[in-house]
Amino acid sequence: MTKLNYKSLFKYLLVLLWMIVIFKFSSDPADVSDGKSGLVIQELTSLGIDVNGIFGNLANFVVRKAGHFTEYFIFFILLINAVKEGNSLSKSFKIAILITFFYACSDEIHQLFVPGRSGRFTDVLIDTSGGLLAAGILKHIEKRNK
Incomplete structure (x- = not known):
């Protein structure tokens, strides 16, 4: 295996590991998931961000949805980094968004x-939006660097 193949394999391994992280979070029963959201709220509060004061009773809901969004934002970045090997950037973005969408669907199932x-x-829409925002930011960076 050449050095390039090891590099490509490593990129796909990172994608696979992140998919496992997402799967693990999704495997938590509701009470465990709510507890983790509560810990995030406590941590944000200790940093001076009063999530409960801002969102009230919706704080836990907002943190959970932000978690979905962030998971798939990261997923898209890892995925595009792997998929762009051997593909045009335009094709890579399309492939990565489709995979992001379908993995989000499988996660909800x-x-x-x-x-x-x-x-x-x-x-699924929130998850895919995380990927779309990552795509938009990466496209903006790409344009700016030309």
Whole structure:
């Protein structure tokens, strides 16, 4: 295997590891997931960001949805970095967005089988939006660097 192949393999390994992270978070029953959101809220509060004061009863909901968004923002960045090997950048963006969307769909289907969780198409849209924002930022950086 050449050095380039090892580099490409490593990029795909990072994507696979992140997919496992997403799967693991999605495997948490609702009470565990809510507890993790509560810890994030506590941590933000200790940093001086009063999430409860800003969002009130919606704080836990907002943190969970921000988590979805962030997971897939990172997923897209790792994915585009792997997919662009041997593909045009335009084609790579299309492939990465499609994979992001379909993995988000499979993630929501998976959650249908987790106690207290549900699969929602709105979450697929939030997840995919995380990938789309990452794509937009990367496209902006690409344009600026030309």
